[in-house]
Amino acid sequence: MGWWFGLGLGLATFPWLAHAFSFQSAMPYWLGWAAVAALAAYTALYWAVSLGLAHALTRSAPPAIFAIHAAALFVMAEWLRGWLLTGFPWNPLAAIWIPVPEVAQTASVIGAFGLSGLTMLVVGMAAAAARRDGLAPLFASLLGSAILVSATQTAAPLDTQVRISLVQANIDQSEKWLPGEAERQLGRYIALTRDEDVAGPRLVFWPETAILLPLDANPALQRAAVAGLGPDDLLFTGAVGDAPDFQHTNSVFVLDAAGSILARYDKAHLVPFGEYLPFAAVLERFGAARLVPGAADFVAGPGPATVELEGLKVGVAICYEVVFPASVVDSADRPAFLFNPSNDAWFGWGGPEQHLAQARLRAIEEGLPVIRATPTGHTAVIRSDGSIAAGLPAGRAARLDTYLPTASEPTLFAVWGNAIPLGASFMLLVAGLAVRRSTGGSKN
Template identity: 65%
Template sequence: MRLALAASWWFGVGVGIASLFWLAHAFSFQDAMPPWLGWIAVALLSAYTALYWALALGLAHAVTRKASGISFAVHASAGFMIAEWLRGIVLTGFPWNPLASIWLDAPHVAQGAAVIGGLGLSGVTILLCGLIAAVTRGDSLRPLIATIGIITAWLAFPQKGTVADTSIPISVVQGNISQSDKWRPGEADAQLMKYMALTKAPLSNAPRLIFWPEAAITEPLDIDLALRRQATSALSAQDLLFTGAIGTTENKGLTNSVFVLDADGAILVRYDKAHLVPFGEYLPFSNILGRLGMSRLVPGNTDFIAGPGPRTLNIRKLRAGVSICYEIIFPAAVIDPENRPAFLFNPSNDAWFGFGGPQQHLAQARLRAIEEGLPIIRATPTGETAVIRSDGSIAARLPAHQAGRLDAFLPSPADPTQYSLWGNAIPLGAGIIVIAIAGLRRLRRNHRA
């Protein structure tokens, strides 16, 4: 057991450091947080996420001691799905970089997420790895036969065709505004003018949906009509602007919000981010950590106020869901299931994270598109800005660190997927049942002994 826990934990640490290195870059934008602290944060977060690898493999070892390699593979898969689900909810959750992301360049495999989600697809990946490991150790031919059987069945599973795009024109704007400039005093007007210039109407007069990134406007938008009218002066008469901006609450708190504005600057609907980023949008345990010199990575000392959660915005016969930045990484928590939207808008600010983080963030948005059967419009200030179809494929994409605008047509939603109806019940239920049966068998054997 000690060997199983140690090996899996150290492996998890290595995976964490290799894939979370971009987090250190975020510490270079806050004077109160020295840059070297970022690498400590990477190491600590990697050590924490590695605990879930240790939990998964340790649990499998505990219930399959002295069993065959194929048995260990099955139970490692089950334990991994349970551990990954816990990683997504404990301490507000951090389900970043699910293992299922590796299949996005193999669309036939990735489409399985529409049934069993990224959680289930990650479990299948562990199962295949375990079976291959059993084959290389020469346990028997059974793991090889099982591996071939699973791959054959997966490839034979019928795939849905790509749904045709709608006729609704969209424009997604990327301002290429770096994080070091974003909150600099006196820069707000110049940045707004840049977004307006990139938004300027094309030759076609068809009404557009226009998307700006998270916090494209860094002032409270709901209390400033003049600012709203200035922002929408680049719109044609029937255009709608979806923009990230700061909002206010009745108690004078601040929110990270998306506002939908018409060409006159009127607020049609609004969404306030619900799943806030620890240390980014609020400082957890602020009474303790504040005294130790810790602060948020975002400038300012006021924590953001969380909104009520996923909701569908009904605008001119359109049904839009919104997941701001970090919210898109939480499976089965991005839409209102009682009022399914036709698409998701995912404004984000990935300028914090240099190289690595934005690409991983885009991959997770693609997984959500497959799981929910919904297109996702992703707007960021420096990349990765993209239009994602409901099958997870990328319809259009802007190069990173380049100002520009994507002009495309709004992709259509697919029919509700099995995952959108059942969420994690299928993979998590399967994992719990497999581990529970193995545990009961082990207890029975011990009792007989």
């Protein structure tokens, strides 16, 4: 039953992936729907294993004991899903609470994996109570406790006086990589960036691969990119970067108004089948190719890093990197905010919304504002409590001018990471075993 539920959930939430295959002429479109089915079947295994093990451990126990084991094992399974085979923690169960901030705030303590497990536990206890399981009331207060924890969280701090501009050029994926488009698209970003009426310095943010050519190897392109900046502005832009042995990286560059590169971050967690093709020698025989055009795979950077610019510390998580809990920030050098440039233009319906929800979970977990720039939406400024401070509608070319939100104090999750939900799930397993022994394993 766990596998069938996970399969249905995946089939309902992953169809956006099939749309991506419509932009890759080297692959038949039907492979997109095959990928959706395969990914749904794979992620369903984590539901099957956690619920199957819980059932095996609690065959003759009351339903409440099963709920305890299922929730604890589900947390561990979700953590494994974010790690095995490079990880795919997309769209955790915790994301359903984003519209309910009183509950979503518990992610600042137990993270997305912990909140997913807590959801499973509360639902399981409700089902046990419906079956008149006498143990259910012992755990029925868990959701109330979660809300109480979130109520103790202070409100998101006020904005800083740092002016920021997010540029959304509304460039569709069908035109992004066409021959001759690079210069025209750069012109659109420059035109939207330029504003002679803006006084004072700004931080300007462009999306992932807004610049399609290697930026670090082209001083003329660097000077052209900053044509819309004021004299004291800084530009954060996604671009292709050069790497040794004629390879390339998916990078973010920070440029000043003179076109000098002040800092660079290279994406570390690359997207399988997107930026590189695993098992290429085998899969290419079946017509598979990377979703991103080009003959060579991208190479990965070293991992989370904090960039310091004139006293302002910035973390960067490019696109898909933001979906990994406890892996988006250099905890030894905490930034003031997280920049999340992304290209969601190749996502189908539902994908950009799911991606935004996960960025909001990272803001809650880390207690950091997230600046999210995309070419077609959803471009947004996310406060450290996960709320949207400002945003642009999807499918519209525009610039968002606002102020940088302030970071909160480091959350418990920011300090301890996934050790909290994993430790709590282990203790929950021990508690479940203890309660089962005290009741003699009876279903009554």
